[in-house]
Amino acid sequence: MDAEHQxxxxxxxxxxxxxxxxxLVFGVVQTLINSxxxxx
Amino acid sequence: MGALSFLDRNHTIAKPGYSRWMVPPAALxxxxxxxxxxxYSVFNxxxxxxxxxxxxxPDDWKLTELGWIFSIAIFFLGVSSAxxxxxxxxxxxxxxxxxxxxxxxGGFFISAVGTYTHQLWLIYLGYGVLGGIALxxxxxxxxxxxxxxxxxxxxxxxxxxxxxxxxxxxxxxxxSVWLMSKFHTATHVGVTExxxxxxxxxxxxxxxxxxxxxxxxxxxxxxxxxxxxxxKGLITRNDVFVYDALKTPQFWLIWWVLCLNVTAxxxxxxxxxxxxxxxxxxxxxxxxxxxxxxxxxxxxxxGRFAWASxxxxxxxxxxYFVFMVLGFALYCTVPYTGSSGSVVGFVVCFLVIISxxxxxxxxxxxxxxxxxxxxxxxxxxxxxxxAWSMAGIFGPVLVNYIREYNVTHGVPKAQAYNTxxxxxxxxxxxGFICNFFVxxxxxxxxxxxxxDRGTEPVGANATAPAAARA
Numbered sequence: 304m305d306a307e308h309q310x311x312x313x314x315x316x317x318x319x320x321x322x323x324x325x326x327l328v329f330g331v332v333q334t335l336i337n338s339x340x341x342x343x
Numbered sequence: 344m345g346a347l348s349f350l351d352r353n354h355t356i357a358k359p360g361y362s363r364w365m366v367p368p369a370a371l372x373x374x375x376x377x378x379x380x381x382x383y384s385v386f387n388x389x390x391x392x393x394x395x396x397x398x399x400x401p402d403d404w405k406l407t408e409l410g411w412i413f414s415i416a417i418f419f420l421g422v423s424s425a426x427x428x429x430x431x432x433x434x435x436x437x438x439x440x441x442x443x444x445x446x447x448x449g450g451f452f453i454s455a456v457g458t459y460t461h462q463l464w465l466i467y468l469g470y471g472v473l474g475g476i477a478l479x480x481x482x483x484x485x486x487x488x489x490x491x492x493x494x495x496x497x498x499x500x501x502x503x504x505x506x507x508x509x510x511x512x513x514x515x516x517x518x519s520v521w522l523m524s525k526f527h528t529a530t531h532v533g534v535t536e537x538x539x540x541x542x543x544x545x546x547x548x549x550x551x552x553x554x555x556x557x558x559x560x561x562x563x564x565x566x567x568x569x570x571x572x573x574x575k576g577l578i579t580r581n582d583v584f585v586y587d588a589l590k591t592p593q594f595w596l597i598w599w600v601l602c603l604n605v606t607a608x609x610x611x612x613x614x615x616x617x618x619x620x621x622x623x624x625x626x627x628x629x630x631x632x633x634x635x636x637x638x639x640x641x642x643x644x645x646g647r648f649a650w651a652s653x654x655x656x657x658x659x660x661x662x663y664f665v666f667m668v669l670g671f672a673l674y675c676t677v678p679y680t681g682s683s684g685s686v687v688g689f690v691v692c693f694l695v696i697i698s699x700x701x702x703x704x705x706x707x708x709x710x711x712x713x714x715x716x717x718x719x720x721x722x723x724x725x726x727x728x729x730a731w732s733m734a735g736i737f738g739p740v741l742v743n744y745i746r747e748y749n750v751t752h753g754v755p756k757a758q759a760y761n762t763x764x765x766x767x768x769x770x771x772x773x774g775f776i777c778n779f780f781v782x783x784x785x786x787x788x789x790x791x792x793x794x795d796r797g798t799e800p801v802g803a804n805a806t807a808p809a810a811a812r813a
Contacts, residue, residue, distance in 0.1 A: 322548075335637075
């Protein structure tokens with residue numbers, strides 16, 4: 304890979320999206336669980 | 344500043360092969376962190392017991408004093424996004440995201456000193472002023488970069504980032520409560536330690552975002568994307584200088600469209616719990632109301648992505664027409680759901696309304712890009728966010744004071760919100776009219792090809808070809 308060409312790898316994409324996606328999904332699930340109280 | 348030269352825009356230009364799909368997570372790194380602002384209220388009660396620990400002591404802070412922290416932060420969000428917008432645009436996203444990270448973490452650290460020494464002014468300064476500046480710079484920093492990377496889907500791209508701002512509270516709220524429970528001892532409530540941990544974690548996250556982010560090389564365009572050669576309808580091929588945008592009626596019409604849409608949503612968002620219980624006494628319990636607020640937050644976040652993405656297909660102006668017309672119909676329906684006892688109808692109405700409140704925030708950057716071009720869209724977006732600050736004052740005031748007026752004049756609590764709903768519907772009619780008058784920007788405001796104000800154009804509006812993977 305030359306310095307003028309930097310191919311983004313699939314692993315980099317997975318890591319980047321996982322870095323933000325995992326906390327976000329955790330937060331959404333927590334909120335969804337709390338929201339279910341509306342239907343109880 | 345050689346040591347910090349890696350922050351410069353020139354050092355963030357993507358080399359061929361860089362995937363544009365790395366930019367949304369970089370933007371989310373910032374927006375998920377600063378979105379914590381929506382969850383700041385979890386600290387309010389613990390901060391009223393810093394001295395008394397189990398209950399408030401006479402010298403402990405009052406809730407009314409603590410309420411100013413969030414208000415100061417939102418005020419400085421509007422001020423900093425307006426003042427620093429051009430600097431953010433010209434300095435590049437990495438410098439802006441790095442600055443936002445320093446201010447955001449610094450705000451938490453100063454606030455930690457404030458809670459440790461019990462000096463409220465330090466929290467006003469830390470979270471309020473410094474944190475508010477981080478909110479403003481951080482909010483606008485990735486927006487124009489995303490627009491330049493996704494000229495084919497600008498609404499979807501900005502929707503992803505601004506969705507993160509809505510989702511930040513989902514992470515911050517349980518995390519903060521968990522941290523305070525871990526640091527809570529018999530002698531202190533754990534707020535100081537929680538602030539320090541959050542400051543470190545947020546700094547790390549935001550720095551990762553600033554490292555990942557890149558701006559497209561001059562002339563870059565997505566594979567297969569053919570940029571329109573001339574302006575079409577409201578979508579311009581020209582750029583407008585940031586301060587010239589202020590001279591156009593289009594800027595102020597969109598300012599009012601955003602302000603009115605946000606006013607209509609923010610007023611009910613803050614009062615949703617109390618409103619649902621008072622309109623349906625005996626049917627919606629405090630626990631169920633908390634669930635309703637959580638569900639509204641999810642629709643607020645989801646609406647940011649869904650509506651902004653939809654705007655790529657139906658157009659920005661049409662999307663706001665939908666907000667205004669559908670919002671009008673739903674606000675007029677809410678009193679009927681109350682009188683008929685339809686809890687399901689009430690919940691559905693507000694979930695759709697709140698999705699459009701979020702959608703209003705996420706669609707507006709793409710609307711500005713259509714009207715004023717990509718070159719200064721971040722700075723113009725920063726100026727427009729003053730509409731948010733204005734709405735943040737008027738929305739809650741409208742709901743609270745009209746309800747109070749009705750209750751003191753003998754209106755039953757279940758019907759005390761009806762007038763407010765009709766006023767909100769009226770605001771949306773004004774918003775519809777403002778949106779109706781938005782036309783293409785006059786050519787006299789367009790920047791000339793040899794205009795040397797600011798930086799060179801970067802991205803899809805430039806002409807030299809460059810290969811990169813979409």
